[in-house]
Amino acid sequence: MIATESLSKRFPRVTALDRLSLDIGPGVTGLVGANGAGKSTMIKILLGLSPATEGHAKVLGLDVATDGPAIRERVGYMPEHDCLPPDVSATEFVVHMARMSGLPPAAARERTADTLRHVGLYEERYRPMGGYSTGMKQRVKLAQALVHDPQLVLLDEPTNGLDPVGRDEMLGLIRRVWTDFGISVLVTSHLLGELERTCDHVVVIDGGRLLRSSSTSDFTQTMATVAVEVTGSDTHPDGTAALRAALTAAGVALHARVEEGLPGAGHILLLEATGEETYDIVRDTVADLGLGLVRMEQRRHHIAEVFRPDAAADQPLEVRSR
Numbered sequence: 001m002i003a004t005e006s007l008s009k010r011f012p013r014v015t016a017l018d019r020l021s022l023d024i025g026p027g028v029t030g031l032v033g034a035n036g037a038g039k040s041t042m043i044k045i046l047l048g049l050s051p052a053t054e055g056h057a058k059v060l061g062l063d064v065a066t067d068g069p070a071i072r073e074r075v076g077y078m079p080e081h082d083c084l085p086p087d088v089s090a091t092e093f094v095v096h097m098a099r100m101s102g103l104p105p106a107a108a109r110e111r112t113a114d115t116l117r118h119v120g121l122y123e124e125r126y127r128p129m130g131g132y133s134t135g136m137k138q139r140v141k142l143a144q145a146l147v148h149d150p151q152l153v154l155l156d157e158p159t160n161g162l163d164p165v166g167r168d169e170m171l172g173l174i175r176r177v178w179t180d181f182g183i184s185v186l187v188t189s190h191l192l193g194e195l196e197r198t199c200d201h202v203v204v205i206d207g208g209r210l211l212r213s214s215s216t217s218d219f220t221q222t223m224a225t226v227a228v229e230v231t232g233s234d235t236h237p238d239g240t241a242a243l244r245a246a247l248t249a250a251g252v253a254l255h256a257r258v259e260e261g262l263p264g265a266g267h268i269l270l271l272e273a274t275g276e277e278t279y280d281i282v283r284d285t286v287a288d289l290g291l292g293l294v295r296m297e298q299r300r301h302h303i304a305e306v307f308r309p310d311a312a313a314d315q316p317l318e319v320r321s322r
């Protein structure tokens, strides 16, 4: 889908991308980096909107230096910043974008209705967008990226400004762009944790340089910390201690430290998941002991962990806690 070779972008005072070589296949790929890491610059180069200073890049086999218009016909783009005209409705806007992409009027209207339904905008789609919430605006931006049925969409920080519920909904929609429609996705974020659940592959950049590019399962296998909280039972009044003993016996790696649960409740155990089977072991062990499972959640990783993998290994408790 995307291949870059020694791709660089140098501004007079800043190197935004520094010899980045990547090979991104079909599916959902996350491009993760702190603010200023070079994510938006990369997207603009891939769309053929901004020339690279050095190196090469191909999108869908097309050269970004010479085939920009052909790339933009086949690729959808969701920009990071608010760019919606306030006085037109979502329907009018998305039809306009579909027409700009070359769809005839009837097809543009039909595709607009389908796409707005897909992103979860119903009656509101006839209202001026100036009155929309951030979540609704993000959905319109996603819809206009999809309306011409592209092979690939580039989504720049689609969860920006959303509350946790809105973020989860947006991530679900993004996942379905691939699973339901077969459209590949490159999505940027500054949070590795949120992309882990959505992406098949994650690319991490820092200061324009490639830090890591690997499948999400590789990330989670090496870096998944899971928090588990249980209630006690008559047989096991200290449920946390009973669970710790049983999980240790089952070979699960537990952190020595525990976190405090809610007032009056027990402690929260932290453990390292090596794969899906760890979750099954925890669930079965809790059931076997007759304890109540209050929570079992994967801890969000901050991008800093990837910047300092050695530190993360040495001090998992500090670096990995939320």
Ligand SMILES: Nc1ncnc2c1ncn2[C@@H]1O[C@H](COP(=O)(O)OP(=O)(O)OP(=O)(O)O)[C@@H](O)[C@H]1O
Residues within 6 Å of the ligand: 011, 012, 014, 015, 016, 033, 034, 035, 036, 037, 038, 039, 040, 041, 042, 157
């Ligand atoms: N047109 C420009 N002129 C000069 N410097 C630029 C320009 N565009 C981007 N930069 C710089 O290049 C670096 C990378 O910027 P970029 O916008 O790609 O980062 P980002 O990872 O997308 O971060 P953010 O999410 O904050 O936009 C930053 O230091 C930025 O200041």
